Amino acid sequence: MIHLILFSVFGIVCVAGAVNLLVQRHPINSALSLVVVMGSLAAEYMLLGAEFVAAIQVIVYAGAVMVLFIFVIMLLNAGEEEQTRGSRVAQLFGIPGMLIGSALVAWVLVERSGTQAVPAGALPGPPKTIGWLLFHDYLLPFEITSVLVLIAIMGAVVLASPPRAVQQSKKES
Amino acid sequence: MVPLSYYLVLSAILFTCGVTGFLIKRNIISIFLSIELMLNGVNLSFVAFAAQWKALSGQVFVFFVMVVAAAEAAVGLAIIIAVFRTRETLNVDRVNLLKL
Numbered sequence: 001m002i003h004l005i006l007f008s009v010f011g012i013v014c015v016a017g018a019v020n021l022l023v024q025r026h027p028i029n030s031a032l033s034l035v036v037v038m039g040s041l042a043a044e045y046m047l048l049g050a051e052f053v054a055a056i057q058v059i060v061y062a063g064a065v066m067v068l069f070i071f072v073i074m075l076l077n078a079g080e081e082e083q084t085r086g087s088r089v090a091q092l093f094g095i096p097g098m099l100i101g102s103a104l105v106a107w108v109l110v111e112r113s114g115t116q117a118v119p120a121g122a123l124p125g126p127p128k129t130i131g132w133l134l135f136h137d138y139l140l141p142f143e144i145t146s147v148l149v150l151i152a153i154m155g156a157v158v159l160a161s162p163p164r165a166v167q168q169s170k171k172e173s
Numbered sequence: 174m175v176p177l178s179y180y181l182v183l184s185a186i187l188f189t190c191g192v193t194g195f196l197i198k199r200n201i202i203s204i205f206l207s208i209e210l211m212l213n214g215v216n217l218s219f220v221a222f223a224a225q226w227k228a229l230s231g232q233v234f235v236f237f238v239m240v241v242a243a244a245e246a247a248v249g250l251a252i253i254i255a256v257f258r259t260r261e262t263l264n265v266d267r268v269n270l271l272k273l
Contacts, residue, residue: 007175011183018190027202048224053235065246072250076257081200094196098189105185109178145240152244159251
């Protein structure tokens with residue numbers, strides 16, 4: 001019972017944050033409501049017994065990725081987004097499409113699937129077991145992600161550094 | 174005891190919110206945030222299925238999704254900075270030409 005209450009509370013906070021992300025015009029408000037969504041999702045992971053995932057959700061997602069986003073929003077001095085004709089057409093089709101889509105998916109999932117209930121803390125998922133899995137069964141994907149992250153770092157540095165002409169003119173002056 | 178389908182419905186709602194934000198937002202950073210919301214919705218269904226089938230592989234895949242999302246955020250934000258440097262705008266409707 002208390003599990004269901006906790007699930008509902010954090011689920012409502014989660015959906016409210018997601019809807020607030022759509023409603024807000026200023027990107028910094030959207031980013032902060034995404035932090036709310038991530039925090040309540042971490043609580044949902046704790047309810048499912050996934051402590052490791054909950055921890056990296058808070059540390060990596062809410063801590064690192066969102067700070068990067070907020071840095072960029074402040075760096076570019078992003079203001080309120082402006083409305084154009086295209087965005088009105090997108091709203092006209094996008095919002096009913098979203099409502100229909102989520103209603104359909106919810107109906108199918110609740111009515112048609114014979115899924116059992118998930119007990120609280122059902123999964124013995126301590127970081128030790130996950131680390132063992134990561135370095136035995138999933139060693140090759142793990143190494144490939146390290147290469148991926150290296151490429152991403154180099155790509156980000158190359159893309160974000162100023163163009164060469166600007167650097168040269170600064171050196172001359 | 175919460176049925177698995179509740180978790181899946183929550184995950185589907187988050188994913189459709191992300192898709193809608195991707196469609197209706199015009200600010201390039203807000204579009205990027207919507208993509209992150211979609212990834213979070215997918216992660217929730219990964220963890221829910223992992224709990225359902227008592228298989229920890231789902232949680233390992235959430236780890237991989239997070240690594241890819243972090244890499245994607247770094248590269249994507251660098252691209253946003255590069256676009257802003259040449260176009261002086263964040264509105265995607267104004268970034269409609271390949272040449273400067």
